[in-house]
Structure formats: structure tokens, C-alpha cells
Amino acid sequence: MNRTFIKLLFYLFVCLISCKSAYINTSKKLKDGGANKSINLYAFVGKKISVTEFDPNENKENELTGEYEIDEDTGDTLKIIRKHYIMDRAFKCKYQVLRKMFNYLESDTIEFIAYDHYGTPGFAESDSVILYISKSKDGSHYFHQKYQFDKVYVNKKGQYYSYPKFTENASIKTLENLFGFDKTFNDEKYDVSNLDSNSVKMYYPSEFYKIENNFAIPVKGVYLNPLTNYRLFTTFKDL
Structure with a gap:
């Protein structure tokens, strides 16, 4: 068996392992979509x-039900x-x-x-x-x-994006890893008049929302892959 054939077998093996790993292990960190x-x-x-x-x-x-009563x-x-x-x-x-x-x-x-x-x-x-x-x-x-x-929104380049919604599952570390871009969504307003200051910070953190006249307005957009990562770490972490 010559060296060229052995190399081909090795590359094929590495490729198969890589493909399998990409399918199984990308759930918590997506770059180009994942599964x-x-x-x-x-x-x-x-x-x-x-x-x-x-x-x-x-x-x-x-x-x-299989139950009985007198x-x-x-x-x-x-x-x-x-x-x-x-x-x-x-x-x-x-x-x-x-x-x-x-x-x-x-x-x-x-x-x-x-x-x-x-x-x-x-x-x-x-x-x-x-x-x-x-x-x-x-x-x-x-x-x-x-x-x-x-x-969901789409920009001039055809890229889809949205803005994040936060729950009590969003830790400080999760927020630090959620990168976005400046974008004010003036049509999206959330009434915070009945929330205390701690709840406002939890659900509408200042990195992603501004508070005006008792309404929280998203000020940062997020592309699909970072948004999916965030959802997997928080909303759907128990699936």
C-alpha cells in the first residue's frame, strides 16, 4: 500500500470525523448555522x-383511568x-x-x-x-x-437580524457573549411602568435597550447565529 493511498484514507477519515462532530456538537456555538x-x-x-x-x-x-371509587x-x-x-x-x-x-x-x-x-x-x-x-x-x-x-428584519445586503429578548435565565456572562450592532427599533416599545428597577435591569439591560417615558426600546440588533446561540443557552437550555 503506497503512501499516497494511505494519505487519502487518512484525509477521508478526518473528514468523516469532522463532519460528524460538526453535526453533533455545534449546538452551543454556531458560526454558519448548526445542528x-x-x-x-x-x-x-x-x-x-x-x-x-x-x-x-x-x-x-x-x-x-384504571381507578375505582365507591x-x-x-x-x-x-x-x-x-x-x-x-x-x-x-x-x-x-x-x-x-x-x-x-x-x-x-x-x-x-x-x-x-x-x-x-x-x-x-x-x-x-x-x-x-x-x-x-x-x-x-x-x-x-x-x-x-x-x-x-x-425578523432584513437589511439591504439581504442579511436577516432581530433583537434579543431577555429572561431571568440571561446571566452577565451570556450578555457579554451576545454581540450586536447599533440599531434603534422605534416601533418596538415595551411598557415598564409596572416593573421595579431590578426587573427593568433584568429584562431590558442597558446594553440592548433604552428607557424613555416608561417604555423600553431595543437599541441593538443581533444577527441570526448569535441570536440562536443566545436562545440555546437561555430559553431552550433544558431541551
Whole structure:
């Protein structure tokens, strides 16, 4: 076996290992998009095709629980039957996938189910948004991570960007690693009049928001990969 052939085998082996590692281990630090089979999350920029409400309890059947109780009047033993009832409103959603951010959906269009306790999901108000979905346990469908979405913008170069939303999971170290660029989103205002000073600092840190007349206004934009990294470290850290 000559040296050239041995080198080719070595390079092929390194390439295979590198490709596998890139697919499995990029979940917490994305450079050009990434994927991780062990994390049940798909993030993408989507354009709305349809959002249609349906009755989530329409085909629900009574379920035998295996439990028993005694009828106080007759003394008979009764088998308990319960019916699971979904209190949220439910929607069948179909979106065109404009840009894949984390884990790779096989199609350029995706259908998923969204639940919302308050009404029509907030993401449906915009034509294009950043969406976060997961696959059901039985693999039969995708479902929206409840209430999680980001508004999306595009610059003259065709680059997508947004601004970060913060929760109590955002540590100082996380903020230091979240790089952005100066951009004031004057149309996005959050009422902070009912928040104390500590809560304002937590949810609207001064590095990314300005406070004017009791409203927090985003003043820094973030491109998709840093935003995805931030989401993986905070919102979806337990997936």
C-alpha cells in the first residue's frame, strides 16, 4: 500500500470525523448555522402561508383511568372515566422556510400545531418571523414552542437580524457573549411602568435597550447565529 493511498484514507477519515462532530456538537456555538440531533428544536425564518384555528378536543375520547371509587348511595364499585380537555386555542400553521437556523427541516415548507391560551398566536400578526418548533414524541407532527418567536428584519445586503429578548435565565456572562450592532427599533416599545428597577435591569439591560417615558426600546440588533446561540443557552437550555 503506497503512501499516497494511505494519505487519502487518512484525509477521508478526518473528514468523516469532522463532519460528524460538526453535526453533533455545534449546538452551543454556531458560526454558519448548526445542528444537533440530541436537541429537539428547529429554528428558522418562516413566511406565513396559513394559520387556521381548529378544535383540539373534537376527536378526544373518554379515557379509562384504571381507578375505582365507591358510589355513596348504592355502594357499587365504579370505574372512573376521565376526559382530557385542552383549554388552549389551537391552530394549524403552514409556513415557507426562508432561512434554516438550527437543525435542518427536510422541506422548504413546514406544517406545525400551535397552542395559545390568550387567542391567536403573536407570531401570526407578522408575515415573516423567527419560529421555534419541536417534533412530537411519537414523531407524527411538529408543534410550536409556546409563545416563543422573534420578529425578523432584513437589511439591504439581504442579511436577516432581530433583537434579543431577555429572561431571568440571561446571566452577565451570556450578555457579554451576545454581540450586536447599533440599531434603534422605534416601533418596538415595551411598557415598564409596572416593573421595579431590578426587573427593568433584568429584562431590558442597558446594553440592548433604552428607557424613555416608561417604555423600553431595543437599541441593538443581533444577527441570526448569535441570536440562536443566545436562545440555546437561555430559553431552550433544558431541551
